[in-house]
Amino acid sequence: MQRAARSLEHKALILTLVLGCQALAATFFAIDVAGDIAEAGLGWHLSIELGATLALVGGVVLGAFHVRSLIERGRQDQALIAAARGAMGALIRARFAEWRLTTAEADVAIFAIKGLDVAEIAALRGSAQGTVRAQLTRIYAKAGTASHTGLIALFMDELIDPASTLAEQGEHG
Amino acid sequence: MTIPLTKPLRNWDPVVKLTHWSIVAAVLANGAFTEGGSWPHIWVGYALTGMLALRLLWGLVGPREARFSAFPPSLSRALAHIREIKAGKVHDQSSHNPLGALMVYAIWGTLGMIIASGIAMAGLPPKAVSHDRHAVQQVAPDHGEEREGEENPLGEAHEAAVNLLYVLIVLHLGGVIFETHRSGRGLVLAMLPGRR
Numbered sequence: 080m081q082r083a084a085r086s087l088e089h090k091a092l093i094l095t096l097v098l099g100c101q102a103l104a105a106t107f108f109a110i111d112v113a114g115d116i117a118e119a120g121l122g123w124h125l126s127i128e129l130g131a132t133l134a135l136v137g138g139v140v141l142g143a144f145h146v147r148s149l150i151e152r153g154r155q156d157q158a159l160i161a162a163a164r165g166a167m168g169a170l171i172r173a174r175f176a177e178w179r180l181t182t183a184e185a186d187v188a189i190f191a192i193k194g195l196d197v198a199e200i201a202a203l204r205g206s207a208q209g210t211v212r213a214q215l216t217r218i219y220a221k222a223g224t225a226s227h228t229g230l231i232a233l234f235m236d237e238l239i240d241p242a243s244t245l246a247e248q249g250e251h252g
Numbered sequence: 253m254t255i256p257l258t259k260p261l262r263n264w265d266p267v268v269k270l271t272h273w274s275i276v277a278a279v280l281a282n283g284a285f286t287e288g289g290s291w292p293h294i295w296v297g298y299a300l301t302g303m304l305a306l307r308l309l310w311g312l313v314g315p316r317e318a319r320f321s322a323f324p325p326s327l328s329r330a331l332a333h334i335r336e337i338k339a340g341k342v343h344d345q346s347s348h349n350p351l352g353a354l355m356v357y358a359i360w361g362t363l364g365m366i367i368a369s370g371i372a373m374a375g376l377p378p379k380a381v382s383h384d385r386h387a388v389q390q391v392a393p394d395h396g397e398e399r400e401g402e403e404n405p406l407g408e409a410h411e412a413a414v415n416l417l418y419v420l421i422v423l424h425l426g427g428v429i430f431e432t433h434r435s436g437r438g439l440v441l442a443m444l445p446g447r448r
Contacts, residue, residue, distance in 0.1 A: 095266035099274065099306065106302030114376025139306070143267070143313045150265050150315050 087153035091146055098142045105139050108132040163238075170234065178221040187214045192231055264442050268318050271307035272443060275300055275363070279417070294374050301367050304360065317346045323353035330354050342435045349431070355424050362417045369410040 112132050116125055171192070175185050190200045197215065201208040215227070224230050264272075278300035286293035311320040329350035348356055 092266045095270055098267065099270050099303070102306035102309075103299055103302040106298055106305060110298055110301075110371075110376060117376055140309065140313070143306075143309055146265075146267060147314055154315075 087149055087156060091149040091153060094142065094146050094149060098139065098146055101135065101139045101142060105132065105135045108135060167234070167238070170237065174222075174233070178218075180218065180221060184214050184218050184221075187211060188218045188230070191215060191218070191227060192234060194231070196227075263317075265315055265318055267306070267310045267314060269443060269445055271303045271310070273445070274303040275307075278303065279421075283414070283418075289374070294370070297367065297370050297374075300363070304363055304367070308360070322347035323350075323356065325354055325357045326350060327354075337434065352427060352431075355420065355427060359417070359420050359424065362413055362420060365413040366410060366417065369406050369413060373404070373406045373410060 108128075109132050112125065112128050115128070119125065121129070171189070175188065180188060186204065187200055190203060195203070197208050197211050201211045204211070219225060219230060222230055222233060224233060278296050282293055282296050282300075286296055310318055313319075316322055330353075333350040347353075
């Protein structure tokens with residue numbers, strides 16, 4: 080469930096650990112260089128060390144920005160999915176009411192829309208496969224479709240607007 | 253049919269969690285295990301410095317609730333919050349509540365004092381930790397039993413700040429317990445790793 084958001088979160092976590100190590104390294108180097116300079120003055124060698132340390136600090140700052148963007152993308156993903164879920168739930172309820180599905184049929188229909196097959200639905204509901212098959216037939220008849228794919232397509236068709244979806248993707252790509 | 257979305261009201265990001273628990277570990281290590289003035293004590297102190305620096309950087313570039321702007325140190329807001337507590341109002345906070353914010357800045361300030369006095373005492377690393385423990389003991393002789401006898405103002409400042417930190421930690425824990433009890437929300441859970 081919500082695999083994309085999860086993987087973003089996972090990435091953010093790993094990058095955070097890397098960022099933590101970088102911050103530690105930057106601190107140690109900064110303190111070390113400061114000590115060296117305090118002792119020996121800013122020489123040729125120490126200037127380079129100082130530059131390297133500043134670069135490391137810069138890397139930490141950029142890394143922090145990157146982690147922030149990952150975290151925000153993950154949250155946006157979750158918000159979008161939550162919104163889509165709400166809308167999908169409303170649409171499913173509306174259609175089921177319109178088709179006058181019984182409670183048992185509605186249950187079976189939900190599982191079918193989620194992509195489960197007859198055997199899986201029967202196992203989940205603890206009923207015989209024959210019963211589920213009969214229920215599915217009635218659901219298809221009420222929905223005016225002929226197949227499992229057809230049932231799913233009824234919802235997908237209403238949710239997806241190819242023009243806007245592809246246009247958006249063009250902008251991103 | 254619809255599964256209720258149980259969403260935690262507060263959701264600390266991984267950087268906040270990492271810095272929080274690293275600082276907890278460093279304070280525990282230096283408070284309970286390492287010997288004051290010894291090189292592990294000093295290096296743990298530097299590690300704490302790095303984590304604090306990262307948290308402060310995060311206060312500028314992190315997500316909204318982790319930024320300083322989300323929890324400005326404000327006495328008037330803290331007083332308003334106390335009035336809310338008295339009135340029994342529970343108010344959603346995505347960041348630290350105003351009292352918690354004061355606590356955060358107090359702890360950071362105290363850590364800053366501890367770090368500054370610590371570095372001032374130990375000196376910067378080439379002197380303090382020049383690969384033999386001898387140097388450490390020369391620079392930081394005030395460890396061991398006779399610490400009390402020696403009048404070292406820096407050492408005293410360090411110790412005073414550490415004691416202040418312990419007081420703040422106890423208050424912080426008290427605050428967390430109180431707020432969890434009051435609001436019934438998983439305040440503690442929001443800071444645990446792996447929680448969302």
